[in-house]
Amino acid sequence: MYSGSPSPRGQTANYEEIHKPGENILEPIQADDESESTDDDKVYEINLNIIPVFILEVLVLGGITALAYFLRFESSFPVLLRGFVCNDEAIVYPKSVLSQNSTVTLEISPTFLYAVSLALPVTLLLLGELGYFIFSSKARKVIRPGCVGCKMHMVFRRLIRFTGTFFFGYLCTSILTDALKLTTGQLRPHFLEVCNPSSCPPGQFISVDICRAPQQELRLARMSFPSFYASISSYSAVFIMVYLHTIVALRTSRLLRPTLVLSIAGLSLLCGVSRVSLHENHWGDVTAGFLLGGAVGGYISVISLECFREHHQVKQRKCCNYKGRFAFQPGPTQRPLFYRYFRIPHVTYKNKQGKYFPASERESLDYSPGGALRNEAFQKDLHQRVENYGKRHKEKTES
Secondary structure, three states: OOEEEEOOOOOEEEHHHHOOOOOOOOOOOOOOOOOOOOHHHOOOOEEOOHHHHHHHHHHHHHHHHHHHHHHHHOOOOOOOOOOEEOOOHHHOOOOOHHHHHOOOOOOOOHHHHHHHHHHHHHHHHHHHHHHHHHHOOOOOOOEEEOOOOOOEOHHHHHHHHHHHHHHHHHHHHHHHHHHHHHHHOOOOOOHHHHHOEOOOOOOOEEOOOOEOOOHHHHHHHOOOOOOHHHHHHHHHHHHHHHHHHHHOOOOOOOOHHHHHHHHHHHHHHHHHHHHHHOOOOOHHHHHHHHHHHHHHHHHHHHHHOHHHOOHHHHHHHHHOOOOOOOOOOOOHHHOOHHHHHOOOOOOEEEOOOOOEEEOOOHHHEEEOOOOOEEEHHHHHHHHHHHHHHHHHHHHHHHO
16 A cells, blocks of 8 residues: 655544545645745746837848739839730630620729728738637737837737738739739730730731830730739638638627628639639639638638647647646556557456456556556556565475
8 A cells, every 4th residue: 555645633644544535636636825925026028020120021021012013003114025916816805895785883993902802811911810809718828029028919919910911912812913924925815905916917827016006005915814802802811711700700690601601702703703703814714813812811821820829828729638727637648658559458457446457458557646547457467476576485395
């Protein structure tokens, strides 16, 4: 029988007397309300890297903003002059014929696209973070950038991080799309109508510029691949879909999250398909735009932002394996080497409550008050073998 340390009364008590059956010996000691530590004794962790990294990221964001502006709104970068055939069926479509003869307006102006693709995700980010801060029961980590008195709460930190990362991905999608447009020089379906050539013999390949349209219109007519509307809308949609799927976690409502996610996906799909109906892009251009924007949105939201979870929560989920807050489970590294790879289900033992367990299971691993790992079935078997050996040795001696 294991003898424990002296009790508070100065007497020696057994293990069963100190820890009764069913009692959790690993239960933590709760701290009293009246603690002797004061605010002066507390040690705060100060993060000195946040301010320099933030300034560097602002400079990077400003640089790529300038690059995206010159690629989209200026003519500083030339577009590839691609030749064409006058009777090519892919470039003889009329321009915006459906928007003139249809009662449903499918044409979306660039200003409206920029406003919706930027304002809608930022608004949903703001509402989601406020709801997460008010209703969530998860731990809220407060950081101190630069000094002890400088506090930055989690809601402001998450808003700045998610909004800045969203703008970064938005600008990167715009830069990649415009760079592909300039290097490919894909002609739009209504190119011949915009070009208005002076003379164009059927079946002859034209490699020189015979168009009489203004240069700015010709530049836009040569930038069809990939679709800017499809890439930008799909990026914003994928980003906000992952965010809503992570943040909106109401167990009582099974339809709220799918409704929001599918609505965002439907708006993005409608925005891209309308470009084909208006003869602004080919089907391949729209498909490539969806793939490009979706890939950037998935990388930013899933890999870069880790599905909008906090770093300490992700680390705790990966490293900790608790049933409850203070529960303890012996893992494979804490088990004997033999029992990590082999199972002996026929070896059993009886615990204090009268329940039998196989010796190869985790429940068969008992812990002494000192923390040492103890297999009770093995101890009983060893004790019995020692007694049998003693009896046989005694009988031989007497004979």
